[in-house]
Amino acid sequence: MEDIMRSMLPGAPWLLAHKSMLPTNKPVKVALYGKDYVLWKDRNNNVQALPNVCSHMGAMLSAGWCEAQEDGSSKVVCPFHALEFDTEGCTVLPGSGKRTKPLLEPLNLIIQDDFIWSYGEHEPQIEIPDIMDKITANYEFVGATANTSVATSLLSMLLNNHDYNHQNGTHRDLFRIEEVQFEKFTDRGHYSEALFKTPTASPTLSEVIRNPAVLALPKVIEAHLENHFPSLVILHAESPIATMAQCHFFVPEADDRTRTYILLFAKSKSVIFRLMKKTFLNLGKTVVAQDIDILTRLYADCPKKIKLNNEVGMDWVSRNFKNWPSIVEPNLSL
Structure with a gap:
């Protein structure tokens, strides 16, 4: 059990959700460290979380x-016998009139x-990165x-998202990447940055019809990745119509299951971007779908007998994962 828990890096901060992902007064299930929770947001924009199991019969x-309250707060209600649980995990049994x-x-x-x-139920081992405060101060939230x-x-999941060689394989159908021209990797313990260029072939008509956002991509994509181990990868990207910060988050739901999602932020350069917001969100959705597709087609126990160039990001992940929460040399900066 200890090895299983360690594989989910206890003591790391995880972004469970952005408030926009929670409809008002609608319970949402999230999982963390092998346990299910229910999150809900009330009319006051306050968020609460309880274990996702009714204490009566486990619904x-x-x-x-x-159930909304007069002061704008709300209680979450069990679908089995309509028991209402407040933010402290208490309920009122029918007929008693008394709070448990x-x-x-x-x-x-x-x-x-x-x-x-x-942090789940664990003692914090590293601080919450302050990068999201900086992004919200300088970018507009897209969705x-x-x-x-x-x-x-x-x-x-982390190895895949720090594998800079998989662009021209996993994402070939989307970006038509011809090669990865790696430029720099900066290693600062649990923080790193990677810069590389990916020349792309011109999209076909069918690809444009399928995802019009490819028309806004430059001929050479200049990728700047900002990595905050273990929960966040930020792709800083420029297009003719916007400067974007595409934030990829990861949450360990269980030893063998991980949730991922994207929060997109941007500085618009043209009214065209505002008309294409949904298209850019769909572009990110497609990228994640392609990553998921390949992750479900791997033999996880296959011994690795080949090492490619530019695997420094994967090495950075492996080193931090193995030594969590300590930071161990060598410094992998290139």
Whole structure:
């Protein structure tokens, strides 16, 4: 059990959701470290979280509904017998009129503006990165997309997202990448940056029809990746119509299941971008779908007998994963 828990990096901060991902007064199920929770947002824009199990007969609270209160707060209601649980995990038994003692332990949330972070039930080992504060101060929030639970381990998910060679394989049908021209990798422990260029072939008509956002991509994509181990990868990208920060988040739901999603932020350069917001969100959704497709087609126990150039990002992930939460040399900067 200890090895299984360690594979999910206890003590790391995980962004469970952006508030925009939670409809008002509608319970949503999230998983973290092998446990299910119910999240809900009330009319006051406050977010609460409880274990996703009714203390009576085990029904999923996320399958129920929210009962709004006069002060704007709300309770989550069990779909089986309509027991209402408040933010402290207490309920009132029918006919008694009395509030019970706490029956469910609330999940500790750290709310920073619209960002909902949690360490689960573990002691913090590293601080929440402050990069999202900087991004919201300088970019407009476009939206969330590609919120998907994937049957893969956290390590496999992270290795894939730091594999700079997979662009011209996994994402060939989307970007028609001809090669990866790696330029620089900067290693600062649990933080790193990678810069590389990817010349692309011109999209075909069918590809444009399928995803018009490819027309806004430059002939040579200049990728700047900012990595915050273990929960966040930010793609800083320029297009003729916008400067974008595409934030990829990862949440370990269980030892063999990881959730990922994207929050997109941008500085618009043209009114055209505002008309294409949904198209760019769909572009990110397609990227994640292609990553998921390949992750579900891997033999995880296959011994690795070949090492490609530019695997420094994967080496950075492996080193931090193996030594978590310590930071161990060597420095991998190139």
